[in-house]
Amino acid sequence: MARILVADDHDALREGMVITLARLGHDVLAVRGGAEAIAAYRKRAADVVVTDLRMVPVDGIEVVRRLRAEDPDATVVVISAHGTIATAVDAMREGAIDFLEKPFSTEALRARVEKAIEIARERRGAQTARARAEVLDQDRVREREPHGLVGSSEPMRRVHDQIRKVAPTDATVLVLGESGTGKELVARAIHDASLRREKPFVSISCAAIPEGLLESELFGHERGAFTGAIRRKLGRFELAHEGTLFLDEVGEIPPSVQVKLLRVLQERCFERVGGEETVETDVRVISATNRDLTRMVAEGRFREDLYYRLNVVPIQLPPLRERPGDVDELAHAFLARLAPRIGRRVTSFAPEALELLRRHPWPGNVRELENVVEQALVFADGDAVRPQDLPEGIRHAPAPTGLPVPSGDRSLTDILEDLEQQLILAAYEKAKGVKAETARLLGIKPSALYYKLEKYGIVKQGERGEEGA
Numbered sequence: 001m002a003r004i005l006v007a008d009d010h011d012a013l014r015e016g017m018v019i020t021l022a023r024l025g026h027d028v029l030a031v032r033g034g035a036e037a038i039a040a041y042r043k044r045a046a047d048v049v050v051t052d053l054r055m056v057p058v059d060g061i062e063v064v065r066r067l068r069a070e071d072p073d074a075t076v077v078v079i080s081a082h083g084t085i086a087t088a089v090d091a092m093r094e095g096a097i098d099f100l101e102k103p104f105s106t107e108a109l110r111a112r113v114e115k116a117i118e119i120a121r122e123r124r125g126a127q128t129a130r131a132r133a134e135v136l137d138q139d140r141v142r143e144r145e146p147h148g149l150v151g152s153s154e155p156m157r158r159v160h161d162q163i164r165k166v167a168p169t170d171a172t173v174l175v176l177g178e179s180g181t182g183k184e185l186v187a188r189a190i191h192d193a194s195l196r197r198e199k200p201f202v203s204i205s206c207a208a209i210p211e212g213l214l215e216s217e218l219f220g221h222e223r224g225a226f227t228g229a230i231r232r233k234l235g236r237f238e239l240a241h242e243g244t245l246f247l248d249e250v251g252e253i254p255p256s257v258q259v260k261l262l263r264v265l266q267e268r269c270f271e272r273v274g275g276e277e278t279v280e281t282d283v284r285v286i287s288a289t290n291r292d293l294t295r296m297v298a299e300g301r302f303r304e305d306l307y308y309r310l311n312v313v314p315i316q317l318p319p320l321r322e323r324p325g326d327v328d329e330l331a332h333a334f335l336a337r338l339a340p341r342i343g344r345r346v347t348s349f350a351p352e353a354l355e356l357l358r359r360h361p362w363p364g365n366v367r368e369l370e371n372v373v374e375q376a377l378v379f380a381d382g383d384a385v386r387p388q389d390l391p392e393g394i395r396h397a398p399a400p401t402g403l404p405v406p407s408g409d410r411s412l413t414d415i416l417e418d419l420e421q422q423l424i425l426a427a428y429e430k431a432k433g434v435k436a437e438t439a440r441l442l443g444i445k446p447s448a449l450y451y452k453l454e455k456y457g458i459v460k461q462g463e464r465g466e467e468g469a
């Protein structure tokens, strides 16, 4: 059953339509003119409106126009007099979805109305989806507000402890960890527990901003500093004044900007791009990276002096696979937060589903887990998430091989070097430090072994000769 509004000033025709549509089980309201139709729709929106085009003083085209202006999802079918197709086309241009040419059979009326009802339903579905997306967007904004770092595994307890100790000091903190491990959340937690908590927390992802724009994003620019600099713009340092500035992906800062950042950290002042005036700043800097900054320093891609300035207090966030104990707790926390938002009454995980989550290696870390829970909730329709609600990649997890799952953070060479180092160490220990035996276990020449032992810092340089090999 649908709610249908019929507008026609021709009594017999109007009554006829009412009878036909009511017989089909619809809830029909009929009015005699355009103005009445608009008023009735405003009072109570109909699923479908069927209106004659030729009415005075307000005609059918005007009805279409007004209803669509007020409700973009209004679904209107127009009735045109024989031989006035052009007017019907005009009405369609205004947003009517279909037309009926007089005279028409009850069958034609039924068919058009049924089709219109279907379209109206689709539109309503899309509308709900839109409204939900808006709510989700708002929630995302709200999500930016601090919420606790979940996880009480031993490594996370250590992180909490470090946050508590470092927060009240003004020390510069470097948060290290793979992508999705919660580095930004740590930065917020430090800010929220600090004396600056009432002041702004400003964050910037240094990787997301093109090299040429990063300097002006951080330090602002003066009017006319470069093409397109129409007015003075404040940079993040000024926006974060007296608060905390979070520099995410700090390893991506190009050398030219590294120099300027170093100066702010040392002297607490800077100049805007294209400006002469020196701006004093009082900002606590917290930065984060998933890169190996010491390696970048060694390779000359990151200034050593800047590295030491940023790395006053390092906080290392372990990848999720190294704290499997947190998976349960995080999954339940995300479930509790996301289920109401998606409109699901799901309150738990089936034991088999939880088991699959525990077994997954989580290369995308906590962010991946959060996404997986959200996806599963979309499919879950009971009160527990079942294994079949989980994404394919989780259900058919490869058997654990003990190998790290590549996540894009590190190159194959790096991963292989790690593995090589581990294997050499294992052999070295097994051989109780006897190098000739270590080389034999590994099936390589002693000279190759010496080279690798030094490379990985397992023995100090120059120690190689002591066995006389």
Ligand SMILES: Nc1ncnc2c1ncn2[C@@H]1O[C@H](COP(=O)(O)OP(=O)(O)OP(=O)(O)O)[C@@H](O)[C@H]1O
Residues within 6 Å of the ligand: 148, 149, 150, 151, 177, 178, 179, 180, 181, 182, 183, 184, 185, 186, 248, 288, 290, 330, 366, 367, 370
């Ligand atoms: N311990 C945690 N408790 C609750 N939510 C977490 C936790 N860790 C991460 N998250 C959530 O996971 C997502 C990723 O976290 P965040 O953005 O802080 O990671 P990141 O390490 O900064 O990632 P990237 O390096 O990709 O920027 C966020 O939605 C965050 O709320």
